[in-house]
Amino acid sequence: MPAPAIDHLRHHWRGYSCLAATLLLSLLPSGFDTPDGEHLEGVLAREFLTVHTRNAPMTYYEGRQGPTGFEYELMHRFADHLGVGLNLDADHQIDEVLDAVRHSGDLGAAALPLQPDTPGVIFSRPILELQPLLVYRRGLPPVEELDDLESLSIGTLRGAGTDRVLRELQAERPELSWQEASGIEAAELLRRVEDGNLDAAVLYDHQFRLNRLFFPGVERGFVLGKPLSMAWALPSGGGLGLLNEANRFLADMLGSGELDQLVASYFGHDDYLEYVGARTFIQHAHHRLPDYTELFRQAARDSGFDWKLLAALGYQESHWDPEATSPTGVRGLMMLTLPTAGELGVDDRLDPSQSIDGGARYLRHLKDRLPESITGEDRLYMAMAAYNVGLGHLYDARHITEIRGGNPNLWSDVRESLPLLQESEWHSQTRHGYARGGEPVIYVRNIRRYHEILTYVDRTQQQFHQLNARLPDMEESDVFQIIPPNL
Missing domain, CATH: 3.40.190.10 (Periplasmic binding protein-like II)
Known part of the structure; x- marks a missing residue:
């Protein structure tokens, strides 16, 4: 924020x-x-x-x-x-x-x-403070004021307070109608907007900020009414x-x-998973990575991973900052939690050597614990996802994949299920419950991209400023009750 x-x-x-x-x-x-x-x-x-x-x-x-x-x-x-x-x-x-x-x-x-x-x-x-906010599907004409709501299909959550705001607004504008649902959460509401099942939704500003990265097809509209408490x-x-x-x-x-x-x-950190620009990444690779390259190479020799993959993971975790600390207390270049560091014998998470070695061993531990039915790159990508979200939530996503008729051994199928851990319809069927399941999908995607860039640089031995100009673009209902106009 x-x-x-x-x-x-x-x-x-x-x-x-x-x-x-x-x-x-x-x-x-x-x-x-x-x-x-x-x-x-x-x-x-x-x-x-x-x-x-x-x-x-x-x-x-x-x-x-x-x-x-x-x-x-x-x-x-x-x-x-x-x-x-x-x-x-x-x-x-x-x-x-x-x-x-x-x-x-x-x-x-x-x-x-x-x-x-x-x-x-x-x-x-x-x-x-809870500030109601209207959001709408990208591609629609801009929705900037109440008059723009005419003919739009609008959804909200029953009992959250936003439904009450709409009822108060309907007293002034009897023609206003919307749909409201219980049993779903804000992420599901945003998905319905992005998928085209709804044109717009009313939720709270903080809910949109927490989820906006996972729903790029949803635009911020305008605030509705006074804040609630x-x-x-x-x-x-x-x-x-x-x-x-x-x-x-x-x-x-x-x-x-x-x-x-x-x-x-x-x-206050809703954008921490945003893509860092290619030029910034290369600048960091030029100025920061050399201090840790040999540590990554040694950890790679000990763990069996490509050193550039470990370096890419380290960049995603901390931007190669050995003193990085998250708001929740995860620390160090590889951002190890205190319990994980203890299990790995890492007594100083801010020591780059211990952190990189510990992070590599932890990734190897996660990869080795996965079922033998997961092979090849799928096994690697799922291990990286577990590094971010935990093995329990990864197994939950595999379970959801099976329920949906997908292959739980393929990353391409599991990554489609991970974001569903944000939706009560799905996480209620799992052992570990809710997770910010969109994050590990973006997490793995980022690491793969950083790894590709480092591999390209390593292979061609080009200067970083030459690569700068060559990089590709990084940008990547039956549950509702209809509230009719009050005419």
């Missing part, structure tokens, strides 16, 4: 902080005057906090280092704040979470829009103790700057 955008969000959060006391009074349901801490005492007595959430990129999913997600980080830290364990129930769609909170559990955290009039629940102070939901009737602790925790996160850091970590 560009710095001005992050600053804009921070401005709104600090405004929310000033209004928190007034807002909380307005959120209390009629008759809610029980001052005791019955609910909080129950959580402390049983020593765990039960949270209803969902398997989605903003909330909770299995990442490269284990469970992750913006709200997962908040839930985990809140449980630590209370001194209890965390028990997650992630088997929900967004429109099911509030009902689950009413009947069981302690808290709902699933990118929920704050809706003060919701029966049976009470909301925490606002956590994050994301908040946690708690069951009403159990006293104010847990609510007060949640609000105190969130206020402390904001005041300490930790909330800003989480926002920057999860929403």
Whole structure:
């Protein structure tokens, strides 16, 4: 996210902080005057906090280092704040979470829009601003204002808050109609726009930024209405103790700057997988790679890989920066996680020699663990994908490939299935659940391209500036309910 955008969000959060006391009074349901801490005492007595959430990129999913997600980080830290364990129930769609909170559990955290009039629940102070955004399929005439929506097929997610924005807009423009669906996520909505099943969609700005790289056929349109607020939901009737602790925790996160850091970590790096221009890559190969060439050659001799492939992987991971550190704590030239480094005996991830050797051995380990039925380049590409997304998610993608009638031993088929791990229809059928499955596809594609360039340079022994001018161009429904015009 560009710095001005992050600053804009921070401005709104600090405004929310000033209004928190007034807002909380307005959120209390009629008759809610029980001052005791019955609910909080129950959580402390049983020593765990039960949270209803969902398997989605903003909330909770299995990442490269284990469970992750913006709200997962908040839930985990809140449980630590209370001194209890965390028990997650992630088997929900967004429109099911509030009902689950009413009947069981302690808290709902699933990118929920704050809706003060919701029966049976009470909301925490606002956590994050949610700006509704209209996007549309590339190739259509520009969609820049409400008048441009006429005759467009528009979709959104039921229960996410964007449907409420459209209903409010329909009160002013009765001719507006759209389709809404539950049981799908933002990535699926964008895919339907790109595939032509919808002309446009309404989702939140951060959802588009998280997914835009995987859907180049979808264009940003314009913002719709005023921002909504994301908040946690708690069951009403159990006293104010847990609510007060949640609000105190969130206020402390904001005041300490930790909330800003989480926002920057999860929403401020949405373009990190973008192609780096060919000229920039060659400049780095000229100025940075020579310092590590012999280390890559030695790791290649020890692991049996082409040194240029290992170098290409290292560039994709860190741009050959031995001190690189990701927002999630993955570090070093080959960006090893702390657990992986420990398993490999790497005690200093910032040491280029240890990092390159460890990364090569880890890639070999992944390749050796794949089924014998995967052979040749398919085996190599799947090992590289697993380096990025993990073996568990790769196996899930192979399972989906089989379900779809493809060959799970062919990378060309598995790479078509990996992005489906972003869609609840598919990841609900897998062992490891949601993953940002589009990333390993782009990851492998980038490494292959970098490897091709290094191989070309190595083979021809041309100067890098001569290659500069020769490089090729790198640019590469039944689930919906129709909401008719209100005429």
